[in-house]
Amino acid sequence: MQRVKVAIIGFGNVGKEVMGAVIESPDMEVAGIVEVPKKVECMKGKFHNFPVTSNVEKLDKVDIAILAVDSRCVPQIAPYYLERGINTVDAFDIHGDSIIRLREELTLVAKAHDAVAIISAGWDPGTNSVVRTIMQTIAPKGITYTNYGPGMSMGHTVAAKAVEGVADAVSLTIPEGNGIHKRLVYVKIKPDYDFKKIEEAIKNDSYFKHDTTIVYNVDDIENLIDMGHGVHIERKGVSGRTHNQRMEFIMQVTNPAATAQVMVSAARASLKQKPGAYTLAEIPPIDYLHGKKEEIILKLL
Amino acid sequence: MQRVKVAIIGFGNVGKEVMGAVIESPDMEVAGIVEVPKKVECMKGKFHNFPVTSNVEKLDKVDIAILAVDSRCVPQIAPYYLERGINTVDAFDIHGDSIIRLREELTLVAKAHDAVAIISAGWDPGTNSVVRTIMQTIAPKGITYTNYGPGMSMGHTVAAKAVEGVADAVSLTIPEGNGIHKRLVYVKIKPDYDFKKIEEAIKNDSYFKHDTTIVYNVDDIENLIDMGHGVHIERKGVSGRTHNQRMEFIMQVTNPAATAQVMVSAARASLKQKPGAYTLAEIPPIDYLHGKKEEIILKLL
Numbered sequence: 001m002q003r004v005k006v007a008i009i010g011f012g013n014v015g016k017e018v019m020g021a022v023i024e025s026p027d028m029e030v031a032g033i034v035e036v037p038k039k040v041e042c043m044k045g046k047f048h049n050f051p052v053t054s055n056v057e058k059l060d061k062v063d064i065a066i067l068a069v070d071s072r073c074v075p076q077i078a079p080y081y082l083e084r085g086i087n088t089v090d091a092f093d094i095h096g097d098s099i100i101r102l103r104e105e106l107t108l109v110a111k112a113h114d115a116v117a118i119i120s121a122g123w124d125p126g127t128n129s130v131v132r133t134i135m136q137t138i139a140p141k142g143i144t145y146t147n148y149g150p151g152m153s154m155g156h157t158v159a160a161k162a163v164e165g166v167a168d169a170v171s172l173t174i175p176e177g178n179g180i181h182k183r184l185v186y187v188k189i190k191p192d193y194d195f196k197k198i199e200e201a202i203k204n205d206s207y208f209k210h211d212t213t214i215v216y217n218v219d220d221i222e223n224l225i226d227m228g229h230g231v232h233i234e235r236k237g238v239s240g241r242t243h244n245q246r247m248e249f250i251m252q253v254t255n256p257a258a259t260a261q262v263m264v265s266a267a268r269a270s271l272k273q274k275p276g277a278y279t280l281a282e283i284p285p286i287d288y289l290h291g292k293k294e295e296i297i298l299k300l301l
Numbered sequence: 302m303q304r305v306k307v308a309i310i311g312f313g314n315v316g317k318e319v320m321g322a323v324i325e326s327p328d329m330e331v332a333g334i335v336e337v338p339k340k341v342e343c344m345k346g347k348f349h350n351f352p353v354t355s356n357v358e359k360l361d362k363v364d365i366a367i368l369a370v371d372s373r374c375v376p377q378i379a380p381y382y383l384e385r386g387i388n389t390v391d392a393f394d395i396h397g398d399s400i401i402r403l404r405e406e407l408t409l410v411a412k413a414h415d416a417v418a419i420i421s422a423g424w425d426p427g428t429n430s431v432v433r434t435i436m437q438t439i440a441p442k443g444i445t446y447t448n449y450g451p452g453m454s455m456g457h458t459v460a461a462k463a464v465e466g467v468a469d470a471v472s473l474t475i476p477e478g479n480g481i482h483k484r485l486v487y488v489k490i491k492p493d494y495d496f497k498k499i500e501e502a503i504k505n506d507s508y509f510k511h512d513t514t515i516v517y518n519v520d521d522i523e524n525l526i527d528m529g530h531g532v533h534i535e536r537k538g539v540s541g542r543t544h545n546q547r548m549e550f551i552m553q554v555t556n557p558a559a560t561a562q563v564m565v566s567a568a569r570a571s572l573k574q575k576p577g578a579y580t581l582a583e584i585p586p587i588d589y590l591h592g593k594k595e596e597i598i599l600k601l602l
Binding site for chain 2: 017018020021023024025095096097099100103120123125127129130131132133134136137138139140141238239240241242244245246247248249250251252253254257258260261262264265279281282283284285286288289290293294296297298300301
């Protein structure tokens with residue numbers, strides 16, 4: 001069997017886990033790692049025997065590029081690969097309109113170059129979106145609540161770090177139920193700054209002001225970092241004319257590993273789609289798995 | 302907007318709920334109810350203003366036939382509709398090889414007549430199969446346990462009723478965790494039969510002998526019937542090289558209503574597939590929902 005050649009674009013927390021997930025996939029191999037400028041400058045040459053380069057064209061044949069990069073870079077980076085006929089997978093996680101725009105833009109580029117882009121292929125947006133879709137398939141009317149955490153929020157951590165006087169910070173998302181969240185922010189402050197003022201600034205920041213936010217003054221952030229995260233999706237709804245249909249999905253995972261594995265599974269699915277751009281809910285779930293269709297049906301049905 | 306015309310084949314617990322779910326679907330309408338011999342003989346003529354017939358050809362245009370019939374009848378009934386270019390949806394729930402055979406047979410008929418068959422479109426097999434697939438997408442290695450209940454098992458109820466001396470019975474499935482189940486069987490015995498012997502016969506029946514089975518002697522079965530059912534799917538697995546990734550899906554529903562709604566959602570999806578036969582895991586989840594793709598993505602992503 002010819003293994004599918006996967007290039008890993010970006011080599012942060014998620015990129016490293018993508019490498020592990022590709023190695024563990026019986027149908028794939030790592031074609032190489034492509035540096036994203038300023039992020040992996042430290043790793044010129046080789047890593048774990050895989051070539052590391054700043055340009056995918058220096059690698060041998062690449063079938064799929066997994067973009068383990070900042071979401072904000074995806075709209076710039078993805079077209080470069082698609083134009084070269086390389087499928088892309090990203091975990092673009094900026095909710096709302098921007099996903100629709102990304103899908104439109106990449107659809108055009110992908111179709112023009114006979115390639116497939118799978119977008120927002122993490123766990124939220126991503127597999128959680130599929131779970132929400134299935135819950136609505138079972139009960140079309142009703143309300144779905146997505147409760148995140150407990151776990152680190154990247155966006156809120158960046159926002160807390162940006163506050164003047166903050167040397168380092170981490171923001172945890174604590175689920176309070178019904179889609180409502182509490183924020184616990186641990187900050188290490190710079191010398192000669194007033195904790196009370198920093199606390200105030202964080203609580204008034206647009207990222208935090210709508211939630212109950214508690215700020216703690218600590219000496220050390222590094223030792224608080226744990227990549228565990230979770231989600232609890234709840235739906236109570238109506239099937240036909242029958243009320244009180246209840247569904248829950250609970251997940252507790254090491255965050256970058258889950259994201260990376262979903263991207264790698266989506267990479268496999270990309271080979272089975274027609275040219276274009278897709279979110280996970282637009283792909284037959286069986287396409288994510290390795291193996292013959294009939295065997296998967298027999299096992300998972 | 303032209304509404305899709307749905308014929309309901311069979312009018313038992315599930316068929317009645319299919320009617321409700323079609324009426325509540327903004328894009329569908331009931332074309333009519335087709336009797337399955339001996340099941341709905343009582344309803345000649347009309348029901349709720351919908352025509353009732355023993356032959357679908359007596360109805361006006363029908364786009365989709367929802368087969369709310371005994372699973373064992375599906376292989377016989379489905380081809381009749383597919384040959385007439387009518388899509389079919391069934392909730393065929395006999396696990397194992399027979400699903401693969403049904404899929405193969407209906408694929409041939411459906412393709413020959415430009416129609417689509419969606420098979421095993423209940424909640425298990427069905428939406429639970431999709432959930433198991435998604436869990437494996439997130440963590441390809443590991444073990445999934447499906448715990449059913451508490452709720453009525455149709456198959457076990459039929460098996461208990463078939464035991465000599467049983468006047469009426471109901472069998473409940475009680476989850477014990479890790480895919481292990483206990484069976485609680487309530488029987489009403491015929492006069493002059495020995496409960497101890499009936500208890501023994503049930504416990505030795507092939508449906509029951511592998512599980513802990515407790516048999517109760519009761520006066521009345523009717524008043525014990527509750528259509529509530531549930532499932533708890535658990536997976537602990539490995540994403541890439543990261544262990545201890547945990548996922549759960551919990552559902553507590555009125556059983557026939559959930560089955561019926563999934564079938565109706567699958568009926569909608571049938572219009573978006575190419576000719577052939579599909580299990581739910583082979584269909585993009587977004588196709589089950591009513592509305593524009595972009596709007597669904599925006600809402601559920």
